[in-house]
Amino acid sequence: MRHHRYLDDFAPGERFTTAGITLTEGQIIDFAMVYDPQPFHLDTHAAAQSPYGGLIASGFQTVALTFRLFIQTGIIAESSIGSPGIDELRWLAPVRPGDTLHAELEVLEVRPSRSKPDRGIVRMLYKTINQHGDTVASYIGNHLLKRAPTLTD
């Protein structure tokens, strides 16, 4: 069976687990300089005085990395044509320098488009999990995917 999937290859309840990635202090600060310049993401001394007690990653970095971990599985490499959006994004626990994150996904819903027969939406629950097993973030991603070519050719 091919590794990559089209809309019709997904079924509610299916689960996927990604590879991991270790986030360094330098990567946290580089991201924050451009996208989230707040002291607890940028300045180790200010961060030590913040409620977090030390530097933490921007939540936008955590979420984008989570998405990247799924994309790099290749599962939707042939079918993905974008996304209309994300629901219920939650940052649940801090991500600190040296933390290793992976993602666990569950298919919530598979919904062929009514107006465009060549595509549809897969709703997936993403959880970002650290090396201690703590869920640090979660969100529902809505993926716009092509249907299997045999169904539309």
Next chain:
Amino acid sequence: MRHHRYLDDFAPGERFTTAGITLTEGQIIDFAMVYDPQPFHLDTHAAAQSPYGGLIASGFQTVALTFRLFIQTGIIAESSIGSPGIDELRWLAPVRPGDTLHAELEVLEVRPSRSKPDRGIVRMLYKTINQHGDTVASYIGNHLLKRAPTLTD
């Protein structure tokens, strides 16, 4: 009046407009290489064949930039202590190389914490708007902010 604000300085219905930023092809590809390696974000030739007809920015980049535009106003520089999450994130139109984005925000709700008297949540509707006046993305940000020091000292 000071420029920065605490929780109690916000009121539902208030609006803010940020400065703009121009997103280049290089920035789009740099971001996508790390966080969203899909052909329509990385490869101008593949992107030309995609439903978008050309390279577009990762939605994660658009949203993080939108947040950064608000952070750089300094309005919550003294009060921000993080965020529990985002609701109803929508990507409404493509962002292309050379597009200039700014953000428009509206305060939806100001909610002091019941359990922690020194803080609360401001819910804000963020809209990301391009040089043509099109809204390219929107989301509801939940900001955890300190209350005015005079109220908690």
